[in-house]
Amino acid sequence: MGTSALVVTDLHVTYPGEVRAVRGVSLQIAAGETLALVGESGCGKTTVLRTVLGLLPAGSAVSGSVLVAGTEVVGASTGTLRTLRGLGVGYVPQEPFAAFDPVRRVGHHLAEAWRVHGRRPAAGELVRALEEHGIPEPADRLRQWPHQWSGGMLQRATIAAATAHRPPLVVADEPTSALDADRADAVLADLRRSSPSLLLVSHDLSLVARHADRMAVCYAGQVVETGVAAEVLAAPRHPYTRALVAAVPQPGSGRLPEPLAGSPPRLGAELAGCAFAPRCRWREDGCDDQTPPMTGGLACWVVGRG
Numbered sequence: 446m447g448t449s450a451l452v453v454t455d456l457h458v459t460y461p462g463e464v465r466a467v468r469g470v471s472l473q474i475a476a477g478e479t480l481a482l483v484g485e486s487g488c489g490k491t492t493v494l495r496t497v498l499g500l501l502p503a504g505s506a507v508s509g510s511v512l513v514a515g516t517e518v519v520g521a522s523t524g525t526l527r528t529l530r531g532l533g534v535g536y537v538p539q540e541p542f543a544a545f546d547p548v549r550r551v552g553h554h555l556a557e558a559w560r561v562h563g564r565r566p567a568a569g570e571l572v573r574a575l576e577e578h579g580i581p582e583p584a585d586r587l588r589q590w591p592h593q594w595s596g597g598m599l600q601r602a603t604i605a606a607a608t609a610h611r612p613p614l615v616v617a618d619e620p621t622s623a624l625d626a627d628r629a630d631a632v633l634a635d636l637r638r639s640s641p642s643l644l645l646v647s648h649d650l651s652l653v654a655r656h657a658d659r660m661a662v663c664y665a666g667q668v669v670e671t672g673v674a675a676e677v678l679a680a681p682r683h684p685y686t687r688a689l690v691a692a693v694p695q696p697g698s699g700r701l702p703e704p705l706a707g708s709p710p711r712l713g714a715e716l717a718g719c720a721f722a723p724r725c726r727w728r729e730d731g732c733d734d735q736t737p738p739m740t741g742g743l744a745c746w747v748v749g750r751g
């Protein structure tokens with residue numbers, strides 16, 4: 446078997462101010478695979494992504510291991526991380542308009558993917574990059590300003606920049622949340638086609654169902670369930686995953702969405718027991734005592750036993 450695109454082992458990240466955003470996350474992405482990281486706002490998805498990119502704010506405490514195509518990110522030098530970004534891992538941001546400098550032409554932004562590595566794109570390389578992502582009349586388009594492009598086209602240009610050097614892994618943080626459903630599907634299809642392996646952060650479970658091979662469900666900085674995306678979504682096992690799925694409207698099913706009551710724990714303190722227990726309808730005595738271990742893709746004292 447070849448080297449995995451990403452192996453995260455027992456990752457802990459604490460931001461300055463004692464915010465324990467990630468608490469013992471382990472993940473693996475095989476070559477060719479798309480893994481979706483899902484969960485409510487604040488559960489630590491972006492923090493995992495920032496760690497993979499080596500872009501945590503100064504003063505953050507990190508332990509564990511993050512191997513990107515075999516290269517250790519945790520504790521790596523600034524130089525190693527700079528080389529890794531773009532060559533080892535490409536990044537697609539959430540908001541394409543925010544990613545582009547409004548007073549620079551699109552071609553300038555795209556060329557930056559080469560400049561950061563001390564290179565200059567060869568003649569025709571920028572045009573080819575846009576062509577590969579279905580941008581019509583790329584030579585003319587390169588000379589345009591970001592505001593002359595649609596959000597979907599700009600997001601294809603960020604994908605072109607992220608994959609310019611064919612990195613083995615691409616990470617994308619809610620890459621289609623600013624797009625309508627049709628454009629979102631087209632952009633996701635483009636992203637998957639051009640990414641050898643993909644870590645996709647998304648809160649949109651229907652998008653995950655259509656585009657991810659596997660998924661990991663995150664709650665309060667921990668992974669509580671992981672598995673084949675279609676199987677997890679069709680038959681969620683963890684009480685939190687069940688609640689997430691039940692909260693999604695299913696047009697035509699005759700079933701009303703059930704919003705998840707309560708809020709996640711504050712991330713300042715050590716958590717005792719299962720972090721989801723205070724919101725869990727299956728909670729039993731003992732759930733608060735110890736954190737359930739991840740066994741067979743599930744971290745739950747009650748469901749895991751049954």
Ligand SMILES: Nc1ncnc2c1ncn2[C@@H]1O[C@H](COP(=O)(O)OP(=O)(O)OP(=O)(O)O)[C@@H](O)[C@H]1O
Binds near residue numbers: 462486490493
């Ligand atoms: N620079 C920072 N300093 C301190 N706390 C931070 C910092 N960045 C994020 N946090 C906190 O860390 C926790 C995890 O944030 P993170 O952005 O990883 O969550 P998320 O699941 O990606 O949320 P969202 O879907 O809203 O982006 C949150 O409580 C957040 O407020």
